[in-house]
Amino acid sequence: MDRRARGSYAKGIERRRELLAVAAEVFAAEGFDGTTLKLVAERAGIREATLFHYFSSKQDLLTAVLADRDEQNTTRQGGTPASLADLPRVAEQNAQHPGLTALFAVASATATRPGHAARDYFRDRYAWVVAATAGDVARAQERGELRTDIDPEDAARIIIGAFDGIQLQWLYDPTVSMPATLTTVLRLLEP
Numbered sequence: 502m503d504r505r506a507r508g509s510y511a512k513g514i515e516r517r518r519e520l521l522a523v524a525a526e527v528f529a530a531e532g533f534d535g536t537t538l539k540l541v542a543e544r545a546g547i548r549e550a551t552l553f554h555y556f557s558s559k560q561d562l563l564t565a566v567l568a569d570r571d572e573q574n575t576t577r578q579g580g581t582p583a584s585l586a587d588l589p590r591v592a593e594q595n596a597q598h599p600g601l602t603a604l605f606a607v608a609s610a611t612a613t614r615p616g617h618a619a620r621d622y623f624r625d626r627y628a629w630v631v632a633a634t635a636g637d638v639a640r641a642q643e644r645g646e647l648r649t650d651i652d653p654e655d656a657a658r659i660i661i662g663a664f665d666g667i668q669l670q671w672l673y674d675p676t677v678s679m680p681a682t683l684t685t686v687l688r689l690l691e692p
Contacts, residue, residue: 516555517555518569520541520547520552520555520556521565521566523544523545524536524566525566526544527540527541528563528566528600528601528604529598529599529600529601529603529604530600532604533563533607533608536559537559538556538558538562558618560618560619561618563604563608564618564619564622566604567604567622568622570605571626585638585660585687588660588687589679589680589683590680592664592667592668592680593679595668596671596680602672606669606672608623609623630661631657631658634656634657634660635653636653637657638653638656638660639653645692646691646692647690648690648691651690656690660686660687660690663682663686664683664686667679667683667686
């Protein structure tokens with residue numbers, strides 16, 4: 502019985518990942534407003550009621566899709582946040598998924614409203630990314646690779662703000678090279 506329970510749990514986790522992949526495709530193609538839970542369920546080959554077993558609302562599903570995107574980027578890094586040197590590569594990966602990148606930009610902006618379902622996710626995500634990036638900046642400063650006259654947390658916020666801003670500009674003009682522009686931003690912090 503214990504094995505069966507673990508097997509059932511593993512199947513549930515796998516099914517949830519499959520649903521997230523389908524939802525990511527639908528959100529990327531249709532945007533938040535054009536996506537319905539019914540459409541996601543249809544594309545996944547399940548009933549809408551089954552989808553509610555995994556996600557309580559469309560906003561909950563969107564937050565899970567974005568968290569899964571972050572987790573996949575982190576997993577590609579070996580379970581650690583992207584380092585400064587990895588950021589241009591992460592930008593290149595984001596360019597390969599313009600629908601999800603646009604969804605992230607829209608969701609992060611709209612989640613600033615109090616009571617928004619994704620507000621806590623984005624607040625926690627930015628706190629985590631700032632802390633991890635600040636740690637990376639501090640280590641690079643200790644190695645003499647970055648200027649030391651900038652506080653690591655301030656530098657982290659500048660880098661993350663530049664990343665998000667460059668990404669937004671790329672959404673308007675795909676000729677903008679996110680990797681090259683991010684590389685330039687990082688060079689500005691060199692001694």
